[in-house]
C-alpha cells in the first residue's frame with residue numbers, strides 16, 4: 016500500500032500540507048476544484064497570495080470560468096468535496112493584501 020503524502024508548495028519546505036488552496040473551475044460542462052497549491056500552517060499566507068496572483072494573470076478560454084481562491088483544510092486522502100472550507104482564513108489573508116496600503 017502506498018500512501019502519497021502531499022507536502023507544502025513552498026520551495027524548500029518539507030512539511031506535510033495542512034491546507035489546500037484551490038478555486039472552483041468550470042467550462043460549462045464540467046465543474047471541479049482547480050488546485051493552486053498546498054500549504055503547511057506556516058506558509059498558508061504566501062501560498063494563498065501566490066495563488067491569487069496566478070489567478071489574476073490567468074486568461075480563461077471561452078466558456079471557462081475560475082472562481083475566487085478558496086482555502087480548504089487539507090486532510091490526506093480525502094476527496095475534494097469532503098474538505099472543509101475555511102472562509103474566515105480567506106478573509107484574513109485577503110484583507111492583509113488590500114489593507115496594507117496607506118496604513
Ligand SMILES: [Zn+2]
Pocket residue numbers: 023024025028029030054055056057058
Ligand atoms: Zn510550508
